[in-house]
Amino acid sequence: MSEQSAAPEPVVDNFELPGVPDAFQRLWTPHRLAYVKGGQEKVTGSHNCPFCEAPERSDEQSLIVHRGKLGFVVLNLFPYNPGHLLVCPYRHVPDYTDLTVAETAEFAAMSQQAMRVLRSVSSPSGFNLGMNQGVTGGAGIAAHLHQHIVPRWGGDGNFLPIIAGTKAITQTLADTREQVAAAWNTVD
Numbered sequence: 180m181s182e183q184s185a186a187p188e189p190v191v192d193n194f195e196l197p198g199v200p201d202a203f204q205r206l207w208t209p210h211r212l213a214y215v216k217g218g219q220e221k222v223t224g225s226h227n228c229p230f231c232e233a234p235e236r237s238d239e240q241s242l243i244v245h246r247g248k249l250g251f252v253v254l255n256l257f258p259y260n261p262g263h264l265l266v267c268p269y270r271h272v273p274d275y276t277d278l279t280v281a282e283t284a285e286f287a288a289m290s291q292q293a294m295r296v297l298r299s300v301s302s303p304s305g306f307n308l309g310m311n312q313g314v315t316g317g318a319g320i321a322a323h324l325h326q327h328i329v330p331r332w333g334g335d336g337n338f339l340p341i342i343a344g345t346k347a348i349t350q351t352l353a354d355t356r357e358q359v360a361a362a363w364n365t366v367d
């Protein structure tokens with residue numbers, strides 16, 4: 180889409196905010212975020228946290244697929260696989276144990292719905308779900324809790340060594356966002 184590619188300065192030179200809709204070629208690094216170097220040290224509080232800033236922009240700008248009451252779901256700007264989602268609370272808290280009972284319930288419900296929606300739009304044969312806790316745990320942005328929902332297809336990792344560790348993400352993030360967001364309220 181022209182307005183996407185004509186976007187001037189990407190809002191994001193660093194991490195999980197949108198702004199680089201054509202960044203499809205990602206390094207396949209399942210255990211750490213490809214952009215960990217650019218993100219972690221820059222987040223010093225909620226004022227410069229991409230997960231706090233994302234909800235303040237439009238869904239299209241931030242690649243948000245669903246806004247809940249206490250949290251939201253956003254596409255990872257640098258996905259491991261197409262449809263890689265991040266479930267986050269609105270509150271700037273680092274640890275899973277920081278969530279209130281209500282936040283935990285919605286966080287879990289959104290994670291489940293994310294799986295249902297991805298099954299419906301792209302039929303993955305499996306998923307990786309998880310939270311990296313703390314810098315040592317591999318969190319790209321440790322200061323703001325986020326759960327990865329990564330759809331998997333048979334063989335999606337096997338051919339990567341052959342092409343020198345590079346993974347092609349063929350569907351544009353804008354298209355993926357639209358599909359997932361549209362399915363969010365219809366799939367059950």
Ligand SMILES: [Zn+2]
Nearest residue numbers: 228231271323
């Ligand atoms: Zn935050």
